[in-house]
Amino acid sequence: MKHILAVLVEDKPGVLTRVAGLFSRRGFNIENIAVGETNNPGISRMTITVEGSETIIEQVIKQLHKLVNVIKVSNLSEEPSVMRELMLIKITAESGSRSDIQQIVETFRGKVIDVSPESMIIEVTGNEEKMEAIKLLFIDFGIKEIVRTGKVALLRGTRITSES
């Protein structure tokens, strides 16, 4: 099963290396990882998607906790949470196909963010299924390039994943 971990870390040099190194050393698989600042200065948040059995995930969480720069680890898959990912996708788009593309983009509530004589860049936000669905639709037009941010997630409701 896939698990989404929210990992609060001290914003110090090498902290990403420590986390990534831990995963490779212990044979855990990172499916994706997104890192960014939080509302607290000096604290970054990593959102890590990892696949594994309950026992593996328990070890991942415990081992992450042992890293001195890791402040808190929460498994967001165990609780109601919202998850999003952003994808930019560059497709072949000549004048004849633009309106078809536009229609798909609107259906998926995406955005066209760049247009050139032969291509367009589309921005889509959503969950995994949505990304896969829109990719599938664009294959026939010709996908030139894709970039994804990795998933980020928050608990639903008023509760937060805080340092304490």
Added chain:
Amino acid sequence: MKKKMMKGSAMILSALKEEGVNVVFGYPGGAVLPLYDHLFDSNLKHLLVRHEQAAVHAADGYARVTGQPGVVFATSGPGATNLVTGIANAYMDSVPLVLITGQVPRAFIGTDAFQEADITGITMPITKHNYLVKDADQLPSILSEAFYLASTGRRGPVLIDVPKDIFDQEGHFIYNRKCEIPGYKPTYDGHVGQISRAVKAIKNAQRPVIFGGGGLIRAGASEVLSKLVEKARIPVILSLMGLGAYPGDIDLYLGMPGMHGSITANYALSEADLIIAAGVRFDDRVTGKLESFANNAKIIHIDIDPAEIGKNVKIDIPIVGDVRVVLEALFQKLQPGHTVEWLRQIENWKINNPMPGVLKSSGGTVKPQFVIRELSRLSKEETVVATDVGQHQMWAAQHFIIRKPCTFLTSGGLGTMGYGFPAAIGARLAAPESNVVCITGDGSFQMNIQELATAVNNRLDIIIAVINNGYLGMVRQWQDMFYNKRYSHTVLEGNPDFVRLAEAYGAKGLRAKNEEETTAVIKQALSEKGPVVIDFVVEPEENVYPMVAPNCPINDIIVGSDQL
């Protein structure tokens, strides 16, 4: 709290003073010149080794005996990379160390400068934590964090990499031994509810056994363990790392479990209905085939590191906490169960399954086990034993009677050949009142034999007992048992004459080839001053038994070569 301006080098020496450090093990070089220049005027004792690896092992031996962090200085590049094996060794066995390495000046970092190596990158997976200092002002807090991290929670090595120019940079020195690290809050007290469950399980158990490890020693839990054992009449099994946590000559002690453990210990673990595991990590050398390990038992697991609980073996009652604190709490509430019948069963096992093999030679030669037994018999009670790795290590664990914690130093997790002799050097400085005996092999000794110079130069009273069988014995044993006796590169041809080699270094060299000589040279060595190398020429193809073959159930025991 004092605050003043100081150079980086001075800050380091001041911090060591604040931390009560008495001795540093090290080796100078280009990038640590400014630090060694300051050291020249300091009254801090520095032990100069002959190879950086020996500095870490010596600091490790010192730390295992005293319980205080061992401190190491080394230079950048090769100086730092030579530490790596020793750091990995300390990490696996949870030994507190603070290692200070020089680095190329800040402006040169990342340029592949002379003697540059990314030692923080290299040691990330084998240190509890490490630091690259970017400014002298960071040094005081980094140093106090390093000592705090190394010596609390699950102990371990911490490395501080200091660029050369920072040793000379002035900064504010404010030293505060109390530090707050947001991501580091070890749990010391066990969960009350879990402790109650454990108490109940102990009361209801018919066949309980305590399985203790190195955690008992690091936590100083020996005393409370003895009280608890006496009150509850529960037999004790100790892992290699735990030897000495409970006296090895008391009836309730069953020996070491696992691959070369005692038959009784392995039977007891297999038949127990309750295992109280304290400060252990269920290493594969202990459990054998995991699926058949302790199938009849409920397991209580007490450990300071939550990640150890449930890592290898399924646990029924996990208790995260300091082993001493938790055992104390258990002792207070303990209601002894009925173990009389179980103890009778164990006594029967003990009588019917002594350590196998004839330990006396049939004539003219000497068995390695006999040597260890004589060393054990003739040494005074206050003796620290340091071993290397291989057959002699297992014989030492089986036949040397270890009575006290912090007196058996061995590379348990990493299995580092070359550990024993430098560890004995560290132990010598840590325990001036004790005898120090290094039990080594002809293979292992040669991995750090250059330290004879260190031992002679510092007039260190150490007995180095070389169990010389002319083989890389343990590997040869596996080739004997599992590879049709094809002794591929395990014959150590070209070994030096250890007696003359010792003499060349200025140490005493002795040799024994039979039982009478063995007893005589041990007595002589115990009366000598300075390092004494004893070359025990033992029966070359003796194997270590009992043995559980890898990935077999631990009650499936080979007791001798006729069983193969």
